[in-house]
Amino acid sequence: MKRVVITGAGTINALGHNVPATLEAMREGRCGIGPLEIRDVERLSVQIGGQVHGYDPETHFNRQQISLYDRFTQFTLLAAKEAVEEAGLTFEGEFATQSGVVLGTAGGGVNTWDENYRTVYEEGKNRVHPFVVPKLMNNAAASHVSMEWNLKGPSFTVATACASSNHAMGQAFHMIRSGMTKVMITGGSESMLCFGGVKAWEGLRVMSKDACRPFSANRNGMVQGEGAAVFVFEDYDHAKARGATMLAEVVGFAMTSDASDIVMPSKQGAARAISGALKDAGLNRDQIGYINAHGTGTAANDKTECAAVADVFGHHADELMISSTKSMHGHLIGGTGAVELLACIMALRDGIIAPTIGYEEPDPECALDVVPNEAREAKVDAVLTNAFAFGGLNAVLAMRRV
């Protein structure tokens, strides 16, 4: 089996328009959540989100590109550019035919659906732009990345709600580990902060109107975010031979299905994914220093996740750190695991643990070290990152310092 390392990372999200800015915000425990600036926001009962501000598509893309790129595709392309340029790879010949791109998104071009439904339903028009379908399809981002970087190998999009990115990165990991390919571009993206996107979430009554406070006793729900993170996963020997800088090593992956409820999480399903990732990685429980939690800030997720971690880790659960960066960048739904992987890289490479901000009151049902409010310096050798989706689909990745 081949070893798999990360040799490039890119992002755009509410905390920053690139990786250094995002990691700086995480170190400083800055909050990217604020008032939503979207059309018809006054008709929403939830009016906050982790929105990408100071972003003008026209500084990055021409008009023809914008007519084809939904916001989730734009974010993906920007993140992919940062990642591929960091890795310093060019895809040509046989290498290009093997290399591919696997990305996660839950909703794909939600803004495009929203805008065009307005056109036909609200404005009563009988005609929409000819590129609506290629713009909104879930695989649009993966396809445009493949075109931009000449990636001709296995490429597709994974949609498993809030676990999409972790499932996507798990696929990329498997492909390189098995020797099928040397390099995969992977990660995920989401952009559903539009009237219809937020309105749909409001219906479930699980959204907070003021802040995302994971693990805090007074938490009152999740807050949506948007953005993308993209990584270059590479065969260790390939990376080493070309002298590439390695950000971290991906060592294990596990996925499970609760097979029980369409929205309520299951401790057993989560615990099986966590212990499965440890087993796949060949890591002992006490080697894990940090877990990037799914930590949505809902009553149900956070207590179930803490119970699952306590079950798997036993006494060591009290020694490890677990934080939810969703408190800062919001819940990027299908893109969330990718942005959260950045916190894992920071923990392993820089020895800095991103905090859970907005933490106000201890909850006896979440009695773990959640790194409240301030980042912490700590040397960790191995970490996990959790994603537990609606529909009961769980995906956990294990990583190590290189």
Next chain:
Amino acid sequence: MPETVKQRVIQIIADQAILEVSDISMSQTLEELGIDSMGLVESIFAIEEAFDIQVPFNANDPEASDFDISSVASIVSAVEKLVADQTA
């Protein structure tokens, strides 16, 4: 005689519980009626639609809102209050 708020709320709860209206007693809890958290969210949606009101309810912390869901009676009186506030 026009349908009262109480009758309409009980009808909504009965529909959600898949029971006859006559099987619903005011002292029963939603749990006793077999209505889970998803059923509750659907019932609240149906109540909002029926009376054109906003029900303050967050599934993360049902007790924090003024909307008391501890029994059929408490739900009926909470809805009656919201309807009265709206017409006032």
